[in-house]
Amino acid sequence: MQVFKFGGASVKDASGVVNLGAIVSAHKDHALLIVVSAMGKTTNLLEQLVRNHVDGSETATHLLEETKHYHHTIIEELFPDKDHPVHNEVANRFVEIEWILEEPPMDPYDYLYDQIVAVGELVSTTIVSHYLQAIGLKSRWLDARDYILTDNTHREGRVDWQVTASRIQAQLPQLLESQLLVTQGFIGSTSENFTTTLGREGSDYSAAIFAACLGAESLTIWKDVPGVLNADPKWFDQTELIPELSYLDAIELTYYGATVIHPKTIKPLQNKNIPLFVKSFIDLENGGTQIKGTHESLPVPSFIFKVNQVLVSILPKDFSFIVEDNLSDIFSRFHAHKIKVNMMHNSAVSFSVSIDDTGSNVDALLGDLQSRYDVHHQNGLELITIRYYNQQTIDRVLVEKEIIMELKDSYTCQLLVRKL
Numbered sequence: 001m002q003v004f005k006f007g008g009a010s011v012k013d014a015s016g017v018v019n020l021g022a023i024v025s026a027h028k029d030h031a032l033l034i035v036v037s038a039m040g041k042t043t044n045l046l047e048q049l050v051r052n053h054v055d056g057s058e059t060a061t062h063l064l065e066e067t068k069h070y071h072h073t074i075i076e077e078l079f080p081d082k083d084h085p086v087h088n089e090v091a092n093r094f095v096e097i098e099w100i101l102e103e104p105p106m107d108p109y110d111y112l113y114d115q116i117v118a119v120g121e122l123v124s125t126t127i128v129s130h131y132l133q134a135i136g137l138k139s140r141w142l143d144a145r146d147y148i149l150t151d152n153t154h155r156e157g158r159v160d161w162q163v164t165a166s167r168i169q170a171q172l173p174q175l176l177e178s179q180l181l182v183t184q185g186f187i188g189s190t191s192e193n194f195t196t197t198l199g200r201e202g203s204d205y206s207a208a209i210f211a212a213c214l215g216a217e218s219l220t221i222w223k224d225v226p227g228v229l230n231a232d233p234k235w236f237d238q239t240e241l242i243p244e245l246s247y248l249d250a251i252e253l254t255y256y257g258a259t260v261i262h263p264k265t266i267k268p269l270q271n272k273n274i275p276l277f278v279k280s281f282i283d284l285e286n287g288g289t290q291i292k293g294t295h296e297s298l299p300v301p302s303f304i305f306k307v308n309q310v311l312v313s314i315l316p317k318d319f320s321f322i323v324e325d326n327l328s329d330i331f332s333r334f335h336a337h338k339i340k341v342n343m344m345h346n347s348a349v350s351f352s353v354s355i356d357d358t359g360s361n362v363d364a365l366l367g368d369l370q371s372r373y374d375v376h377h378q379n380g381l382e383l384i385t386i387r388y389y390n391q392q393t394i395d396r397v398l399v400e401k402e403i404i405m406e407l408k409d410s411y412t413c414q415l416l417v418r419k420l
């Protein structure tokens, strides 16, 4: 059997769903489980809705209307018959948000977030599953929350692999014999049946969980790019498609910030030696990228760009050395503010890191660190990571840039730079 994952961009409008139908039809001889994200920018809209609800703003209701309207436009185009059950089912999914908005926001933010934002995936899969049936494919909608068990870390649920695997293995292989299965990415549930989410862009990870637990032949992630490129076309005009990539290089690239696949996707696949295909849902003839167990290194150097970086330099107030106990104290403060370090460097008396400028939690972190250390920071920087670098690739990215901090190992070079 195979697992296909379709992201929000692939189902952003009615023609996207039609295209998904064509891709799935072309593979209908395979046992197939399909994992789908929320449509288009729905997750961003619902995130905004949660924020407004918690702030007590009326806009929350408007955003809900906007989200409903967006989905209604899609279903009206796909199912012109007003009596088709999809209309009611989708309306019912949104009722869950209406109920939440009727009450004052008493629950913790992250909990509320998961209950509201998950509706995006519940709706998209309802539409996709009905559409597949309408074009004559036997398909069944599954609630991913019946299978993916997480702890109760809302917005970043940690998967209980043992229970998840046993639930999936107990039921899905048999169901797959007679029909396509359609389920949600991104969501799971706690042992008390509260909805959780797995972190933004987590649908790739969901697809990898299902693929690993089912021992799938392969996982295919259908994207709006031809596959894994050696740089994001947003930053580079001459990008190259990487036809084959090792699990190790894929993990390294996503760790340093390549956004083509979610960083957590690779490990479950690598553990079961399941190949991952990244393919274009637009250009179906293009072979895309295959990620697999190989010792071959990347055929071309790869570039990862992260803008909006803040360099934070931390020095003990009494000019003493940076030693293990400072480091563990510093890291626990980063952890408490949920801030991920993108690059780090230490000298005898200072410790410097580059982090994403995410606004208020960075300010809170700086305030917290200042209670114990001398802290300096610089905003507006750019972090460039080159995997399989050489001098020529370094020169290429340094045009009109000044290096603020530089780190190199045998394969990877990180340059924190400022535009001149």
Ligand code: ASP
Pocket (backbone or CB within 6 Å): 007, 008, 037, 038, 043, 044, 120, 185, 186, 199, 200, 201, 202, 203, 204
């Ligand atoms: N819909 C979720 C998000 O946009 C999950 C995903 O797309 O992978 O973050």
Ligand code: MG
Pocket (backbone or CB within 6 Å): 007, 008, 009, 037, 201
């Ligand atoms: Mg998405």
